[in-house]
Amino acid sequence: MSRLSFAWPGPSIGRRVLAAMLIAFVGVWLMLLAYFYVEFRQALAVDQGLKKLGRAMSASLREVDSDAQAVGVMRSTATQFRTLRISGNPGGSVWMELRRRDDGAVLYRSASLGDRVLDAPAPQVIERDFDGVSYWVHGTEAGRWRLQLAEPRITGWWVLERNATRLLPYLLLAFPIVLLPVWLAVRLGLRPLQRLADLIARRGSSDLSPIGYDPPQAELKPLTSALERMLRQLRDKLTQERAFVHDAAHELRTPMAVIAAQAHALAGAADATERERAQLHLEQAIARASHLTQQLLDLALLDDAQPSAPKRVDVAQFARGLLAQAAPQAMARGIELALEAPDSLQAEVDVPALQSVLENLLHNAIRHVPDGAQVAMTLRVEDGRLALLVADDGPGIPSAERERVFERFHRGEGAHETPGSGLGLAIVKQAVHRMGGEVAIVDGLAPGRGVGFSVRLPLAGRTNTYG
The missing domain is CATH 1.10.287 (Helix Hairpins)
Incomplete structure (x- = not known):
């Protein structure tokens, strides 16, 4: 028995645009509903609709003197209002009642009003419950007449519900009209990206030549x-x-x-x-x-590995330990090793990279100076950076050779007579680069003799120097 499976496609810019448009339209719909709701609340606070109706009818009634004319005005208004506005009143229509002011005789009552009593004082709007339904009741006086009006109380939820259903068809009609240009813009806008993808896909696995494509679009x-x-x-x-x-x-x-x-x-x-x-x-x-x-x-490790997490060590004691390890080799040839550093220099450094720098500079100096020479190492903190200097009073490096000493496997004139691989200074340069520092060749210990290598490294965190 075979089993049907369906794989949902991966992320798509087109689907994201569609989702964004839907979210935007829903946001517009909600904002309009909020606007209508606030407008409704402001209308209730400033000038309620029932009051406006009362003012309009009062103005008409003041122009008439006879009962028949007054009743005609009421019937005409009721017919017009029922035709134009009754659909906007939930649970029933507007009730109207007209009395003479002098004797209180009833001249007109809405048929649906029945025996209910409308007794709102002029010119207020009050709330009354009729058969479990809350109504607004408004009273006003116009010349010889006393007018009472009532309509079902409109709630905020009813306003939101009614406007939501009225707005939705318009938004649904506008959605495809807005979506089509956006979809076309995205479709056309992605063509240069597809062309770039085709250019890359047609290349061989070992082809690293330039792509040679300059898209006109600034975004690409x-x-x-x-x-x-x-x-x-x-x-x-x-x-x-x-x-x-x-x-x-x-x-x-x-x-x-x-x-x-x-x-x-x-x-x-x-x-x-x-x-x-x-x-x-x-x-x-x-x-x-x-x-x-x-x-x-x-x-190879320095080339490929990421920098190690800085570790807090005593750099001065660390350097003393490396000098102690190199001391037997130096003493065998009468070379004097010296260290100028504070008693303690606490700092956060990349320890493996720093060790490569110190060891290679120290061994490089010992290897290339003659017997009885001097090799000095200096450590200090300057301007928030670790300053390291390894200098000697040996034969030095000619000016023409100084630009190439950091190249891999490069060995200068006379260096082939001493053991070495030509990688020590290349390792120093790579380790310093990994720590975000810089290395430079400077003068040696004696005027016109020797050579020095100055290294400046950024320090992470706080440093403490004693002595």
């Missing part, structure tokens, strides 16, 4: 600009990744070749001296390959 220009910008970023990212993979493969090829050669030399060594030499070279090649692999992983 931000969308196409954002798409073009995204495609440009993807093209740049893909180019960068391809270059990165190429350079990484090239850099890894050298230590891998050395490892293979030294392993072969170790296997074929004739004596212990040759084995020791081959083993030393093998360990150095393995260490270089391991260091390069670790830096490639660090750089």
Whole structure:
């Protein structure tokens, strides 16, 4: 037995426009009902309709002197009123009664009034209950005549109900007339968007070339600009990744070749001296390959990962710990390490990124300065930012090379004589960028000698400095 299923279509701009139009028409309907209700309440407070009728009839009665003429006026008015307004009175019609003022003789009474007594004092409007129905009763005097009028009391709910049914057909008639132009405008307005979607759908999966579509509509220009910008970023990212993979493969090829050669030399060594030499070279090649692999992983993480949540740490103590770790390597070559920082510098920072910056700047300086040189690190807070400086008095960096030192796998003149991968400063730049800071090359510790790297990082939250 087959089962029928129905899937409700997804969100649609057309259906949203229809829903918005329905809501707008319902809002207009409710606002008009509220307007009529307020107008009704104001009319009751200022000049009730029954009073207006009484004034009009009194003006006519003042012009007549005989009973017959007065009765004729009443009959004529009753006939006209019954024809024109009786449908607007719920539960019955308007009752009318005319008496002479001098003797109180009744000259005219509405047939439906029966033996009911209308006794409203002139010129007031009072409420009376007749057979369980509430009526407004109004009395007025006109020359020789005393006039009494009564009509069923009109409630606010009756006004709302009556006007609701009267307005609804007009709104239903106007709805399709208003909806059609709006629907056409939406339909025509979405054509450029459909054309843009077709252009993108026809592209290949690896096609990141510009779309080349400039819509005339001002509303679509931000969308196409954002798409073009995204495609440009993807093209740049893909180019960068391809270059990165190429350079990484090239850099890894050298230590891998050395490892293979030294392993072969170790296997074929004739004596212990040759084995020791081959083993030393093998360990150095393995260490270089391991260091390069670790830096490639660090750089990939910095490229793709989102910034870590800031964590409150003592940056000064954190830097002292990294200096202590680098001290044995520096002492082995007679390099003097120094730190100028307050005793405590509490701040909220991206700890992994800050660690990458400090470690790479420190190790880069130790690696490239000669034996007996100086490497100094400075930490302070300036203008609400963390200012970090790592400087040395080594050979420095030529001016022509300074613009390229942050490029990946770039190693300047003479750098090939020292171990390294050419990724340390690239990692520093990427980590600083992830923290929203900036890095720059400055002068070293000695005039005309050395080089320094200045880093300025924004600080999240409150900072505390002691010492």
